Amino acid sequence: MKKLKFLFKLGIFFVLSGFVILTGIYVFAFFSPKLELKNMGKVFIYDQNDQLIYQGSGSNEWISLDDISQDLVNAVVSVEDKNFYHHQGFDYFRIGKALLDNFFYHTRQGASTISQQYVKNMFLTFDQTWERKIEEAFLTVELEVHYSKDKILEGYLNTINYGEGNYGIEDASKYYFNKSSKDLSLEEALMLAGIPKNPSYYNPVSDYNACIKRAKIVALSMVENGFITQEVYDNLFLQEIPIYGKRTQNNSQMILYYQDAVLKELSSIKTVPTSLIESGGLKIYTAFDMDAEQKMEESILKYMGNQDELQVASVLVNPKTGGVMALTGGLNYAKSQFNRATMSKRQVGSTMKPFLYYAALENGLTSSSTFMSEETTFHFANQQLYSPSNYNHVYGNQDITMAAAIAFSDNIYAVKTHLFLGTDVLVDTAKLTGIEEQLVGNPSLALGTSELNMLDFAHGFNTFASGGDEKDIFFIRRVEDMEGNVLYEHKEKHNYVLNSNDVYILNEMMTNTTNSKFSSYTTPTALSLASRMSRKYALKTGTTDTDSWSVGYNPDLLMLVWVGNDEAKNVDGEASYYSKNIWLDTMEAVLDGTEQVWYEKPQNVVALVRDGITGKEDASSDNNTLFYYIKGTEVASVKTSIEKKEEEN
Secondary structure, eight states: OHHHHHHHHHHHHHHHHHHHHHHHHHHHHHTSOOOOTTTTTOEEEEOTTSOEEEEEESOSSOOOGGGSOHHHHHHHHHHHOTTGGGSSSOOHHHHHHHHHHHHHHOOOOOOOOHHHHHHHTTBSOOOOOHHHHHHHHHHHHHHHHHSOHHHHHHHHHHHSBOSTTOBSHHHHHHHHHSSOGGGOOHHHHHHHHHGGGSHHHHSTTTOHHHHHHHHHHHHHHHHHTTSSOHHHHHTTTSSOOOOOOOOSSOOOSSHHHHHHHHHHHHTTOTTSOSBHHHHTOEEEEEOOOHHHHHHHHHHHHHHHTTOSSOEEEEEEEOTTTOBEEEEESSSOTTTOOOOHHHHOEEEOGGGGHHHHHHHHHHTTOOTTEEEEESOOOEEEGGGEEEOOOOGGGOOOSEEEEHHHHHHHTOHHHHHHHHHHHOHHHHHHHHHHHTOOSOOOOOGGGGGTOSEEEHHHHHHHHHHHHTTSBOOOOBSEEEEEETTOOEEEEOOOOOOBOSOHHHHHHHHHHGGGGGOGGGOSSSOOTTGGGGGGOSSOOEEEEEEOSSEEEEEEEETTEEEEEEEEOTTOOOOOHHHHHHHHHHHHHHHHHHHTTSOOOOOOOOTTEEEEEEETTTOOOOTTOTTEEEEEEETTOOOSOEEOHHHHHHHHO
């Protein structure tokens, strides 16, 4: 009996203590500064010319609750928070029920109210630490004590994510149905009310059938809560609802991939508050170039617009700054929001070879150093064998130069060079250029069997494109709060990590992938593009069983293109055709009308005419072309010591 009395008193104590604490929190929140709802959560993204291109959270036009369809309001309250008008920010009954269901039935039910969801949407990151949860709870209380329920609901509807880059009911209504939110039909209102549950999946552009299925769940909740009758429910969606799916400006299928990348970078900047409530909204100034983005998208859709299986990722970088001018993570954001440029890693194939050949130049080889191109099996300790092959098993069966090896993408030459240098040399070179991936120095690394992320790979290539100056790859130039106070500014760095002479020679050798003077027992890998080139480019292609890459640049522009499929299925020559032509068409379009520029030849570099295949001086050769050397290394042909040992044996 004494124990029961004690437990009863203890229970009374906890109830009273909880009441006092809650009362104190509400009183403290009441005397806290009032939150400005129309500023909460606004994120403006600007391009390289400081032109507004996107408003990521918070609608472009704040719509009064009186100007929103009552069907939409009823649908949202019914499906999201039926007790919205009767609680003080937290639905304690729902919280208790959800906890019990989760414990006894191992479900994952949530109990967030509209007020709580409104606050959650105002954070840049989605981590759920106790500190974050406490902050969200207190801000929810602040909302409730300072604003009426109608004002809170108005703010929520003006900022919630409706998919396809639409934040706020008015933007969503105009995008999906080409009408103001006050003119929505019941069926249209039900469809919009269902989207926030999963904006990328339930929106009608991404998946119409999934959207309708979700809308019927919303409608059923309206029946259960007395907003519509069963008869009305039975007559819903008997005919297909027309979808508009356009916006008057920036109607791009791919621009949202860039915007996602910007917000991802934003969340990593420590000087920017994670809560948009604290900052009162943000202005984000980026390196984005709308013209470049549109031309890249046009090129991709020209070649791949009818593709069902293959996917694409591409990035354009300004080598002078490292700023990302354009990016896509897929063919169509509406169908797949997975950003392949920022989130995936793929085998890079022969596009790894420029890093190898830079290392070779730095370690004493020259553009005319030769290895035998022939079918080869490499023998290692413990009787391990490695038998790489050239594309279509085509071999020169002769000594070929490094310049020819790049032009033909000769795998045997690459592996011999890799082993001659020592496998750790390529690992160290890639790291030196800025690649962060932890590469393993195995024999096949020279052939790009390791997987890299596109932006990480772009970092390394940009060091070549900038003449050896390693720079950060970035999206955001500057971040300001709504008062114009600078919260973050990108600091451009100059870190010359490579030998400028060797970089110049490498860049010249990479032009040979389109040089007809290297036509012999095979042809350069990108020779088909040569007739459409208006200027000089360094270019390297790479193909594995599952991936096709094209990477090229000049002093003004770097572009990487990947084509493959998400399931890592084998691809055929079509993928290579797409990647090469998308690369060329985009480069030519973006640079059209600009001055034709190339890298200035260092004083310590000389050019000599040599046979492209053998590297020898032969006035009668049809393969004569320019070879570049650091002064003092200009010999006719330099065989490496490993080749000499093979001959001696």
